[in-house]
Amino acid sequence: MSRAFTVMTFNLRMAVSTDPYVWEERKHWVTKIIEDGKPDLIGTQEATVPMLDWLKGQFHGTYDVYGVNRARSEETGEFSAIFVKRDSFSILRNGSFMLSQTPDVIGSLGWDAQCERICSWAELAFNGETKSALRFFNAHLDHIGKVARTEGLRLILNNIREQNLDMPLPVILTGDFNDTPESGLLAVINEFEPMTSCFDLMSEEEKKHSRTFHGYQGGTEGSPIDYIMSSQGIDFKSSAIVRDKVENGYPSDHYPIVAHMEMKED
Numbered sequence: 001m002s003r004a005f006t007v008m009t010f011n012l013r014m015a016v017s018t019d020p021y022v023w024e025e026r027k028h029w030v031t032k033i034i035e036d037g038k039p040d041l042i043g044t045q046e047a048t049v050p051m052l053d054w055l056k057g058q059f060h061g062t063y064d065v066y067g068v069n070r071a072r073s074e075e076t077g078e079f080s081a082i083f084v085k086r087d088s089f090s091i092l093r094n095g096s097f098m099l100s101q102t103p104d105v106i107g108s109l110g111w112d113a114q115c116e117r118i119c120s121w122a123e124l125a126f127n128g129e130t131k132s133a134l135r136f137f138n139a140h141l142d143h144i145g146k147v148a149r150t151e152g153l154r155l156i157l158n159n160i161r162e163q164n165l166d167m168p169l170p171v172i173l174t175g176d177f178n179d180t181p182e183s184g185l186l187a188v189i190n191e192f193e194p195m196t197s198c199f200d201l202m203s204e205e206e207k208k209h210s211r212t213f214h215g216y217q218g219g220t221e222g223s224p225i226d227y228i229m230s231s232q233g234i235d236f237k238s239s240a241i242v243r244d245k246v247e248n249g250y251p252s253d254h255y256p257i258v259a260h261m262e263m264k265e266d
Contacts, residue, residue, distance in 0.1 A: 001264070001265045002262050002263065002264045002265065003126060003133075003262065003263045003265065004237070004260065004261070004262050005040040005041065005088055005089075005260075005261055005263075006037065006038065006039045006040050006041075006258060006259070006260050006261070007039060007040065007041045007042075007043075007172055007174065007228055007258070007259045007261055008034070008037055008039035008041070008042045008043070008174075008256055008257065008258050008259075009042070009043045009044075009045075009138070009174035009175060009176075009226050009227065009228050009256060009257050010030075010033070010034075010042060010043070010044050010045070010252070010254070010256035010257075011044070011045040011046050011140070011176045011213075011226060011252060011253075011254035011256075012030060012044055012045065012046050012047050012051065012252055013026070013046055013252040013253045013254065014046045014047075014048050014051070014078060015048055015050070015051055019216065019253075020216050021216065021249045021250060021251075023051060025249065026249070026250075026251050026252065027051070027054055027055075027058075028246075029246035029247065029249060029250075029251035030055075030251045030252065031055075031058055031059075032246050032251075033242060033244065033246065033251050033256060034059070034083075036244075037242065037256070037258050039083075039085070039258060040084075040085045040088040040089060041082070041083070041084060041085070041088075041089070041124075041136055041172065041174075042063070042082070042083035043080070043082060043136070043137075043138030043139075043174030043175060043228075044067075044079070044080070044081045044082075044083065044138070045078075045080055045138075045139075045140040045175065045176045046078050046140065046176075047067070047078060047079045047081050048076070048077065048078055048079075049069065049073075049074065049075055049076065049077060049079075052065070052067065052079050052081055055083075059083065062085060062086065062087075063083040063084060063085055063086065064083075064084045064086055064090075064091055065081055065082070065083050065084075066081065066082045066084070066091060066094045066120060066122055067079035067080060067081030067082060067096070067120050068096035068106065068118060068120060069106070069118075070098065070106070070107070070115075070116040070117065070118040071106075071107050071116055072106050072107040077116075078140075079118075079120070080096075080118050080119060080120045080138045080139050080140050080175070081120065081138070082094075082120055082121075082122050082136060082138050084122060084124065084136075086127070087127055088126070088127055089124040089125065089126060089127060089133075090124065090125050090126075090127060091122045091123070091124060092122075092123045092124065092125050092130075092132055093122070093123040094120070094121060094122040094123070095120070095121055096118055096119065096120040096121070097118070097119055097155070097159065098110065098116065098117065098118055099113070099117040099118065099119060099139065099141070099142075099148065099151075099152035099155055099156070100113075100116075100117075103155060106118075110142075110145075110148050110151065110152060111145055111147040111148040111151050111152075112142075112144070112145035112146070112147045112148050113142035113144065113145040113148035113152075114142060114143065114144040114145060115142060115143070115144075117139070117140055117141060117142050117148065117152055118139070118140070119137060119138065119139035119152075119155075119156050119159070119175075120137075120138055120139075121135055121136060121137040121138070121159070122135070122136050123135050123169070124136060132167060132169055133169070133170075133263070133265075134169050134170045134171065134172060134233075134234065134263065135160070135163065135169050135170075135171050135172075136171075136172050136174075137156060137159075137160065137171065137172070137173045137174070137175075138173075138174045138175055139152070139156055139173070139174075139175040140175055140176045140178075141153060141175065141176065141177045141178050141179070142178060143178045149177065149178060149179055149185055150185060150188055153177070153185065153188050153189075154188050154191070156173065157188065157189060157191070157192040157193075158192070160173075160192070160193075160231075161192055161193070164193075170230070170231050170232070170233035170234045170263060171195075171230070171231040171234075172228065172229070172230050172231075172234060172261070173195070173227070173228075173229040173230075174227065174228050174229075175226070175227060176225060176226050176254065177225055177226070177227055178225050179225060180223035180224065180225060181197075181199065181207075181223060181224070182223060189229070193231055193232070194231070194232060195229045195230060195231050196229065196230050196231075196235075196236060197227060197228070197229055198227065198228040198229070198236055198239035198257055198259045199224060199227075199239070200236065201236055201238065201239055202239075207223075208221065209221055209222075210222070210223060210224045210241060211223065211224065211241075211255075212224040212225055212226040212241060212254055212255050212257065213225050213226070213253065213254050213255075214250070214253060214254070214255060215253050216250050216253050218243070218245075218250065220241075220243070224241075224257075226254055226255075226256075226257055227257075228257055228259045230261065233263060233264070234261055234262070234263045235261065235262050235263075235264075236259055236260070236261055237259075237260045237261060237262050238259070238260045239257060239258065239259040239260070240257070240258055240259075241255045241256075241257055242255055242256045242257065242258055243255050
């Protein structure tokens, strides 16, 4: 028996008043991208407190949303929030940890990072079932600190490994890693367990046109910094970078990625 579902990773771009497209405009475009893609699971990055509140209201009938603010504030800060479609999955357990040497201390800064960074995860069951089926991790690695990116990813992978010691489950990891495949960052994964990337299915020509961060400029040429990864037990059937404009504007300064995935069950 196999189960098919769709996963999206989407850096929403925090609300900045000087951007060419402001959040009050973009939020409706983001909604359309999500509604059109109909993902079962979404890993988002850069949602601020008011942004996430608005999205929760917009999708209250469709998605359960889990995330923890990376800052110790009720007004400022950002989330690596997870959206789980209720018709597809239910959340059995969840948690968050900072990407720092003190992962349990919200607001802590790690290594050479410029910003606080956080990873949120959820253990999921298929809708109507009580058996854990998979774990979904979502994170945003630092844009400045190379050590912070490496050690942050290592911390995520170590958390995955430790949870698998208690109960082995297939894993999906989404996020903005702020680094390209050529950087060597992804080699950290080899220290843990094999994982497949949403870009592994692409041809060499497609990989040359796999830019995901475009700074509201569009275009395709270049390498990605946003990823969907899966462990053994979950296969990519197809993946695509969503470059759609809405009302002739870009919903974010990143293109979201959508992957159609399949999990085989015994």
